[in-house]
Amino acid sequence: MTSGRFGHVFASEQRLTTPLIRGEEGELVPASWDAAIRVMQAGLAGLDPSELAVYLHGDSTMEEGVAAEALATLTGTRHLDYFPRYAVSVDFPLPTLSEVAQSDLVVVVGADLEQEAPVLELRIQEMLRGGLLPAEFAHGTAIADLRLTERPARRRERLAVFHPTPTRLAQQAGVRAELGSLRVLEGLASGTGADEVQAAARLLAAAERPIIVLGSDALSQGGVLLHGLLTGMATRFGAKILPVPAAANARGLGHLNLLPRAGGHGYGQLAQTRAAFISRLDPGVRSGGFTIVHDTHLTRTARLADVVLPAVTNYEKRGTTVNLEGRLLPLAQAAIDSGEGADLIRALAAVSEALGLRARVRGLRSAQTLLQERFGLDVSALPPQGLIASLGPRHTAPSTVKVHPQLWRPGMRREDFSPLPEPAPAPELLAGDD
Incomplete structure (x- = not known):
């Protein structure tokens, strides 16, 4: 998507x-x-x-x-x-969006997904509610399903979010901290650092299907060091790495x-x-x-x-x-x-x-x-x-321009809209009248 x-x-x-x-x-x-x-x-x-x-x-x-x-x-x-x-290419086997929704732990490092990848944020929200429901019928699944629950509880312990500034998704996370991405990745790889980073490292060690999501703040720095840290974590935790591209x-x-x-x-x-x-x-x-x-x-x-x-x-x-x-x-x-x-x-x-x-x-x-x-x-x-499908290796080169992801841009919200007139209240009509 x-x-x-x-x-x-x-x-x-x-x-x-x-x-x-x-x-x-x-x-x-x-x-x-x-x-x-x-x-x-x-x-x-x-x-x-x-x-x-x-x-x-x-x-x-x-x-x-x-x-x-x-x-x-x-x-x-x-x-x-x-x-x-980005000046760095992170080339690991990628998880699908369905795998994100069905994972048992997602650690987000350096990504404001509201701005960088709203669809990925939606899949993480589905993961917090128990994952996607499997299809059962070739002709489609009924709207009413006994497995559906009203206001399902979020399993916040399945999500850790690290970003230098507050993000919307962090409010749903069981573990969160406002930290620089390279510092977080070094701590996750070594099991050291801030208490929140150590807690996330323990969750990664215990998870069966962990996924690490990398955003702009992480991919804009690190270079060769970043690739080494990710290789170590992918091997140590069996985690899949999902870098969010800088553009569509x-x-x-x-x-x-x-x-x-x-x-x-x-x-x-x-x-x-x-x-x-x-x-x-x-x-x-x-x-x-x-x-x-x-x-x-x-x-x-x-x-x-x-x-x-x-x-x-x-x-x-x-x-x-x-x-x-x-x-x-x-x-x-x-x-x-x-x-x-x-x-x-x-x-x-x-x-x-x-x-x-x-x-x-x-x-x-x-x-x-x-x-x-x-x-x-x-x-x-x-x-x-x-x-x-595999398209082979990707090309990289240094870049002197920093990426600032911004989905919602000037002009996307109308300032000159004309609201519809609201009807005047009719006292003679009582609630429940046809």
Whole structure:
């Protein structure tokens, strides 16, 4: 499941529905795609294609990711990156979300799951109430079931939560403390440290199906030390390790080579590039030269750009994403009017045209063919429930930008709503009257 991971602003309000280019007075004005391509041709004229940096969001689909990788190969650019991502890759056999719900102990370290992975928080809540009910009938299970209980007691002793700041899930935990993640992991591995950490270590030793969940605070630090600590705990306690990716498809994109090449500028060095294409990221700065922004809304960065191309959200795409349990999931396209908004594949094809190059990936089908060549898997034929499959090793690289997970963003809550009028009370109507 990827529900809750995309965290988009409203899909229709204040959307960019056409490209924008700089007018005679220097202001951004609406234009056609053909006009935007002509402006990009002029702005990129004389630039070696290898100098164009490409930066994309970590929730881009696998098809969009392989299109960006193909363009980087075509131009020879060293400046390629996606964000948000972590500089460390934690590669252990992943538990499924069902295994989380049926585990007898979950230890959460450095994750605010309300912001990072609400679906995972839901599965942990189910674990506290006794786990998922097994299916019994091929035609479905009746709504009324004698095993269901009203307000089931939470087994708080099955949950330990550690985070530097208070979190909602910590209120449900039998063991909790506000501590730094690296300090907690070192204590869990050695059985030392704060009383709460030692208590969690004892619970891990006694559990039969323990799972350790790692969030942003843990994955943003530690490096090689982190991997050694986790290896020791996985061996000592028989625990499965579940790292929460930095973005909805950051796990999947990690299997593609979307990182800076030798001597290249990562996302944190965007301002040092001679020209840049930035898709659905808002760093608030532009490149040192010609800047193209691909986004759904007029962000801070879009206001600085030379050309703005209208994007679509993941709700409006077809493609594939990989969730936190490593499951490849097909995206179904929602019926939302996005005007002339385009996915990253089409936007990159327009940039290729402006550079005088022919993109290898020009649509969903060619992207999926390239993915099949890479991973030996036909993502166009995934079942509706997705498929857990190995995609091989993941690529990592240092990052100078710290990840700050934030699901609920400005614009996701309406401030200008009009409440429905409330009817005036009618004294003549008594409670119970028809």
